[in-house]
Amino acid sequence: MFYKTEILKDFIPQVVLDSIRETVEKDVANLINNDSVGAVHGTYYPVSNEIHDRLRKLLPLLDEEKLYVSYLKHSQPTGPHTDTNISPGDTSSDPNKFARTFIIPLETQDTNTITFNEYMEHGSVGEQMHEFIAALPETNSITEEIYKQYLNWETEKLKFYYSRLSVEIIFPWIAGDVLIFDRKRIHTGDNHLNKMTNKQALIVWSQV
Numbered sequence: 001m002f003y004k005t006e007i008l009k010d011f012i013p014q015v016v017l018d019s020i021r022e023t024v025e026k027d028v029a030n031l032i033n034n035d036s037v038g039a040v041h042g043t044y045y046p047v048s049n050e051i052h053d054r055l056r057k058l059l060p061l062l063d064e065e066k067l068y069v070s071y072l073k074h075s076q077p078t079g080p081h082t083d084t085n086i087s088p089g090d091t092s093s094d095p096n097k098f099a100r101t102f103i104i105p106l107e108t109q110d111t112n113t114i115t116f117n118e119y120m121e122h123g124s125v126g127e128q129m130h131e132f133i134a135a136l137p138e139t140n141s142i143t144e145e146i147y148k149q150y151l152n153w154e155t156e157k158l159k160f161y162y163s164r165l166s167v168e169i170i171f172p173w174i175a176g177d178v179l180i181f182d183r184k185r186i187h188t189g190d191n192h193l194n195k196m197t198n199k200q201a202l203i204v205w206s207q208v
């Protein structure tokens with residue numbers, strides 16, 4: 001099973017976003033330090049059951065689709081990855097059940113998520129991505145303009161990835177819009193370092 005990429009335009013009214021945001025901020029304020037999970041590019045904060053319930057009612061879900069919601073505060077651009085990594089010691093996650101990622105900006109921010117046409121096989125885990133990209137032909141399909149505007153990190157590894165990936169869609173972070181894509185699809189945040197260092201959104205990972 002592979003889920004198509006969708007943008008839900010103007011999907012969440014501002015008044016609903018504001019109220020979600022208020023609850024999320026309370027949830028984060030009530031956390032003890034150990035509850036948040038640090039990643040290279042930022043910190044994921046768990047959110048309350050109330051937010052899970054609200055999103056379950058709000059989002060167009062599949063039968064039996066289970067959600068895991070966190071509030072992400074980004075400090076660094078991510079670079080290409082899939083959302084199929086399993087945390088060390090996590091024996092309950094099954095890559096064969098991984099379904100979709102939802103990105104829900106709570107306010108309009110000067111940043112974008114870029115999805116690529118390339119995605120991995122069902123059941124793949126994130127660690128296999130480098131090998132997967134290395135086996136792709138070098139197509140250099142990303143234009144200079146897109147590269148300069150969104151992807152301009154000067155590292156050899158990233159240049160290597162971008163010589164083999166092709167852009168599917170660019171999702172600007174606009175309040176009310178929601179991006180949905182398959183967790184196995186390769187995607188990245190843009191290089192927002194010159195513009196902002198505190199990118200924030202609700203990130204939902206699902207399993208079916």
Ligand SMILES: [Fe+2]
Binds near residue numbers: 081082083187
């Ligand atoms: Fe991601």
